[in-house]
Amino acid sequence: MKLITAVVKPHRLDEIKEALQTFGVHGLTVTEASGYGRQRGHTEVYRGAEYTVDLVPKIRIEVLVEDEDAEQLIDVIVKAARTGKIGDGKVWSVPVGTAVRVRTGERGPDAL
């Protein structure tokens, strides 16, 4: 199993959710996040005093999938999240040791 994590622009959430549903993903977790990449943040000016606001709002989407689906799903997310402008975000996957459905106790792929 793999955990796919995507940190992307907040307004792309609906597109990504739709794309994942079309692909057959049943569940996901969304968290509000903030951060910056190469583009950094932006500058605000108050009576001439300049403040650099480093952290910009993002959302963090997490999905557990079977190994063989991971690469394709990453592509789906990337396609749905892309605007072509700076700050579109990142998507990555990591191997997962165990997953358990809390209600039933099912383990591994059955828990997805």
Place this chain on the structure above:
Amino acid sequence: MAAAITLAAETPTLSAANTGFMLICSALVMLMTPGLAFFYGGMVRVKSTLNMLMMSFISLGIVTVLWVLYGFSMAFGTDSGGVIGWNSDWIGLTGIGLTELWDGYTIPVLVFLVFQLMFAVLTPALISGALADRVKFTAWALFITLWATLVYFPVAHWVWGAGGWAFELGVIDFAGGTAVHINAGAAALGVILVIGKRIGFKKDPMRPHSLPLVMLGAALLWFGWFGFNAGSWLGNDDGVGALMFVNTQVATAAAVLGWLAYEKIRHGAFTTLGAASGAVSGLVAITPAGGAVSPLGAIAVGAVAGVLCAMAVGLKYRFGYDDSLDVVGVHLVGGVIGSLLVGLLASGKGQSDVQGLFYGGGLDQFWKQCAGVFGVLAYSLVVSAVLALLLDRTIGMRVSEDDEVAGIDRAEHAETAYDFSGAGGGAARNAAQAPLAPAENKKVDA
């Protein structure tokens, strides 16, 4: 202020129109103090909002009572040596008849008194912007009690009272550029030099927590300022009050444009805070000048004030004094600009026939304006610094470091301005204990 200029040769009688006009103007000026509170309140961080509001509000409480007890008497009573007034009939307002007229005017003494009261309330409140986040509320209350007594009441007498030295010298201060704005700005500088910087000044971000609140406050100030300025002719018989109203609007508009233009060129954006600050700088600058200049002159006064005040607010970073909300940069600098420009731009057609340099009057009036400006500036700066030092050495001016960091609202007022559900404030509220039930509600085990 035209306090002691006699308007007409015949004996004045009470004018219902002027009296009504002046009561409305007084109410408008009253609105400036809460307007100022919101203007300042939006500019501080969330944790200091209530303290900022309260520092203005308490002035409404304290100065009103002082004014009735002895303030009016000190400011407008019979002159002693050009320095201070006194009239024992006015102590506690005991000897003032309901229809007794104010010195050659068509309005009752009580109306003049309440109009002037609103100025006296506003002026100490102006100082508070420089002290944001860090001053004990008790120390502030004592400060404005002493400051109003030792600085505002005498200075109001100098500038507007019959026999006051600046008044007799011929210094023009139509509605309070010297007595209100330079006075408060210089006092702010004096106090912050004593109490020092906020923790984290120039290191931590201290951006305004609510610019809509700042805009609301600035708008209320602008609105109230029509009473402040147009009312200062104490009547509406000859059009000078109306000229003042026009000039107030015109100068303020020009100052908004001046500040925004400077900002766009210097910092690349037209900011909301710049527009609000520009408006206030224009209002401050036209206050002493509005009765003396033409509407075109008012555009010049406003534009110059907008640009120069925008430049002046950066001075605190260069010189390292922490004037939290730029009372020095806006009120002191704006007041000085307006007061000095009278010496250049007085047209001879409004409040008096005095002409400034650009209207062929030479530099005579300019030197008089300088005397008024620097006399008030120096006196207010020194006495305010001494008062702050005195309070700091006795009861202490500043809250503890812990309280300053955690937020002065909680420490001094036992309240917080906002309940952010789900964030820290909400969680803390949810975890707080329910209030104890009053004893009589207990049914058993009593």
